[in-house]
Amino acid sequence: MTSYFVRRFLLILPTFLGVTVLVFTLTRLVPGGPIERMLNEAAMAGADNAGATSGYDGHGAGALSDQQIEELKAYYGFDKPVLVAYADWLGKVLTLDLGTSTRYSEPVWETVKGRLPISIFYGVATLILTYGVCVPLGIVKAIRHKTAFDNLSSAVVFFGYAIPSYVVAIALLTGFAANLEWFPLGGFVSDDFDDLSGLEKAGDVASHAVLPLLSYMAGSFAVTTLLMKNSLMDNLAAEYVRTAIAKGMNFRAAVFGHALRNSLIPIATSFGNNITLIVTGSFLIEKIFNIDGFGLLGFESLVERDYPVVMGILVISSLLFLIGNILSDVCVALTDPRVKFGSGESGQ
Numbered sequence: 001m002t003s004y005f006v007r008r009f010l011l012i013l014p015t016f017l018g019v020t021v022l023v024f025t026l027t028r029l030v031p032g033g034p035i036e037r038m039l040n041e042a043a044m045a046g047a048d049n050a051g052a053t054s055g056y057d058g059h060g061a062g063a064l065s066d067q068q069i070e071e072l073k074a075y076y077g078f079d080k081p082v083l084v085a086y087a088d089w090l091g092k093v094l095t096l097d098l099g100t101s102t103r104y105s106e107p108v109w110e111t112v113k114g115r116l117p118i119s120i121f122y123g124v125a126t127l128i129l130t131y132g133v134c135v136p137l138g139i140v141k142a143i144r145h146k147t148a149f150d151n152l153s154s155a156v157v158f159f160g161y162a163i164p165s166y167v168v169a170i171a172l173l174t175g176f177a178a179n180l181e182w183f184p185l186g187g188f189v190s191d192d193f194d195d196l197s198g199l200e201k202a203g204d205v206a207s208h209a210v211l212p213l214l215s216y217m218a219g220s221f222a223v224t225t226l227l228m229k230n231s232l233m234d235n236l237a238a239e240y241v242r243t244a245i246a247k248g249m250n251f252r253a254a255v256f257g258h259a260l261r262n263s264l265i266p267i268a269t270s271f272g273n274n275i276t277l278i279v280t281g282s283f284l285i286e287k288i289f290n291i292d293g294f295g296l297l298g299f300e301s302l303v304e305r306d307y308p309v310v311m312g313i314l315v316i317s318s319l320l321f322l323i324g325n326i327l328s329d330v331c332v333a334l335t336d337p338r339v340k341f342g343s344g345e346s347g348q
Contacts, residue, residue, distance in 0.1 A: 008329065012322045017090075019318050020311070024086045027307040028078070034102040034305050035072050076102065093315060099308035103301065108312040111297070118188050119294040125209065126216045130224055133217075135267065138228025143255065145233060153225075161222035166284035169215035173288060176211060184208050186290035212289045224267070231266050235259035261335060268331035 073079040077088060092099060098108035141150045160168065177183045184190065190204050235241060236259050244254050283299035286292070294313065301309035 008326050012319075015322055016318055020090070020314060021083075021086055023314055024089065024311060025082050027310065028082050028085070034076060034307065035069065035078060037305055039069070089311065098312035098315065101301075101306055101309050103304050103306040103309070108308050111309055112294075112312055112316070115292055115294050115297050118292060121205075122209070122212060122216065122291070122293065125213055126220075129213060130217055130220050131267070131271070134221060134224035135228050135264075138225045139232060139255075139260070141225065141229040142232035142236065145229075157222040157225050160218045163218065165215050165218045166288060168218040169212070169285050169288045172211045172214060183211050186288075188291055212285055212291060215285045215289075227266055227270075228263065232259060232263040235263045264335050265332060268335040269328055271328060271331050 070079065077085040080088070089099065096109070098112070100106065101108050101111050104111050137153065141153060144150050173185065177185045184207060186208075188205070188208055189201075190196075190208075193201060193204055196204060232255075236255065238259070241254050241259050244258055245251060249257070283295040286296040287299075294317075298310065298313045300306075301313070
């Protein structure tokens, strides 16, 4: 097993290089980069100045000279071939330098690290709540299949799955925050957060987090619940469980002693991949609730052509995704005793 995970870790590097070189090349090929945006802003400023000044046609006002444009290209690395510029960027990344944001005019890491605690909080909380609720609910639904509880809970989870998460967010914000005023309208904390006591701070964060977390869970809740239910039902119908019950084992022991562990394998397979939720989030939900998280930062950086921030977010998210794949294998190995990584075959 050790050799298998060593090989998987070694595969991180070529995969990371492939993903980043592809996106880096696209940022150089698509129109409307940071320099074009600056030229447009300068042209608009020149037009405004021309309109405000009588007797002046405004031609060239606010425009950048050819020398200034070349200096900007050199500053952002657009004067070099793509592969050379990528090699320079990668060399800086290896020294933990993600570059400088063209929008905020500060190091990318300074821009990113302010959003990390918020994204980590919502990502970890969503994972804990999703698995903490969906796995037990899926077990109960499998055991009580076709009962009133199963039918009612299925209707609820399918209803949540059918509605986009941002629609759920708007409905929750309108109903429980704007109309009933049970929760804050948005933000991560209140304006007077620093003046609160420790317990009051925890309550303030929790009150702000309720509605966004419900919105985050709306889509994945149904998928995880039904995956758990269907997997457990398949194992309960398997020969080994039926044989165990026929030999005198009670149903509860058969469920939790035999069927449950095998039923967790599909859940374990996808668990590691969900680690990217810790940083990616949803820019629509973050926009609706005015949360300065990773998702909103990535979307705004893409719209504003802030490519250093886009690449910085790509570095973090791609590494988390690759590590998450390995974590998924670890979860499968811990759940399924038949798996023997590195031997080329499964134990029987």
